[in-house]
Amino acid sequence: MSKKDDERFIITIKSNTKDLFAFTKLVPQKKKRIEKASAEPITSDPINNIARKLHPERQYLKICEIKEETKSTKTFKLIQDPNSMTKELTYFRPGQYLSVKVKVNGVEITRPYSLASSPKDALNGFYELTIRREEEGFLTHYIWDHWKVGAKVESSGPEGFFYYEPLRDLKNIVGIAGGSGITPFRSIAKAIVEELIDARLILLYGSSEEDDIVYYEEFKELEKNYPDKFKVVYILSCEEITLEGCEQGFITTDIIEKYCEARNSSFFICGPQIMYDFVEKEMEKLHLPHKRIRREAFGEIKDVISLPGFPKELAEKSFKIKVRIGNLMKEIPALSSESILVAMERANLSPPSKCRSGECGFCRSLLISGDIYVSPFSDWRRSADKKFNYFHPCASYPITNLEIKVPRHL
Ligand code: FES
Structure with missing residues (x-):
């Protein structure tokens, strides 16, 4: 030395x-x-301050602009609420999401929504969330009716692992998007053209109808201005197609091989369960190493009864759950087809949650007694957790009466 x-x-x-x-x-x-060194005590810890800045417990935001993207999709532009504790927006990695907290009829629920804007936009003071109104879901209906310019929105800090990591991923990215699964790719595309990510993105974007395509004009501009960095291929399952250069059908192995160097790319997939089921079977034919494929996991399983191993004879059966949460103990009803998290939300217990897909561990709870079914697609429990009966209520379903202990997060 x-x-x-x-x-x-x-x-x-x-x-x-x-x-x-x-x-x-x-x-x-x-x-x-x-x-x-100075004899004065250190009153603030710079490392902890940075950690708090990057991982805030909550962010308090305000809607400043709304853009209608399609008949059923809107982009909400959010800034920090000037009358709140949030003084600046947290930086993030393109592909991450915010878990939005909403109170509907007095019941607090959370939903993860991918950030559609770029990290640079966060430094310039805004986030964008693009949200599709679901026919069945009550939450998006609530958002449509209540999220107006000036409305306040409470969210988590940026979360999730669906992002490009240069130490792990190849410079050719293939994004496979279905429906509203397009949102994280807008963030990734923007980050690429802004040179925050040194990679190239080919996007295979599947939609049912032309009218469902989001960001069409914006993507066209990006392709024109950055032909070496970004390309999008539209794959439409409808019969009638008027847009030029689209593929008709589904995202098959042939489509992937036609547009991408599959063996020299990292794949990122985001979309509804039905798309994963189809695309993942197609991708098996390519025999790619597991590490080359990343899949966004946010959101609850829609139809748990159809999953492998679910005891069909218990479908729609109702059970009782004794919930210990903080100092409270309450017995609540729960359906076998709904996650334990949803049952607790219905009972207004405000359980902790972020990803709602078993991935983040935020809802991790203790199973004191009874049996649960855990979705095999959302089972991210560590083996020690399995051994000591810890589970994720967002990805677990009651198949007997239960007693559980849930942490209380502020
Ligand atoms: S909310 Fe993320 S694991 Fe349950």
């Missing part, structure tokens, strides 16, 4: 023994630094 100046050293490898002995100098050096 050679001394450069009083405070800093450059490490040069000389030999094992020399280097080992060199470390004996570290203690006297440390002592010297301590002697020179």
Whole structure:
């Protein structure tokens, strides 16, 4: 080790023994630094401050603009609520989501929505969420009716693992999107053209109808301006197609091979369950290593009864769950076809949740007694958790009466 100046050293490898002995100098050096240090106590920890900034428990936002993308899809632009504790928006990795907390008829529920804007936009003071109104779901109907300009929105910090990681992923990204699964790819595409990510994105975007396509004009501009970085292929399952250059049908192996260098790419898939079922079977034919395929996991399973291993004879049966949450103990009813998280939300217990797909671990709870069915597609429990009966209520379903203990997050 050679001394450069009083405070800093450059490490040069000389030999094992020399280097080992060199470390004996570290203690006297440390002592010297301590002697020179200020006697004033350190009142704030810079590392903790950065961690808090990057992982805030909550963010308080306000809608400043709404854009209608299609008949059923809107993009909400959100800024920090100036009258709240949120002083700036948290930076994120393109592909991450916000877990939005909404109170509907006095019941608190959360939903994960991918950030559709780029991380640079967050530094410029705004996020964008693109949300499709679901025919069946009550939450998106609530959002449609209540999220107007000026409305306040409470969310988590950015969450999730669906992002490009240069140490792991290849520079050719193939994005496979279905329906509203397109939103994280808008963020990734923007980050690529803004040079936050050094990669190229080919997007295979499946929709039922032309009218369902979101960001059409915007993507056209991006393709025109950055032909080496971004390309989108529309695959429509409807019979009649008027848009030029679209493929008709579904995202098959042939389509993937026609547009992508499959063996030299990292795949990112985001869409409804039905699309995963189809696309993943097609992709098996390509024999790609597991690590080349990433799949967004957010959201609850829609039809648990159809999943492998679900005891069909118990479909729609009702059970009782004794829930211990904080100092409270309450017995609630629960259907076998609905997640334990949903049962607790219906009972207004405000259980903790973020991803709602068994991935983030935020709802991790203890199963004291009874049996549960865990969705095999959302079982991200660690083996120690399985051994000691910890489970994720968002990905688990009651198949007997239960007793559980749930953490209380503020
Ligand atoms: S909410 Fe993420 S694991 Fe349950």
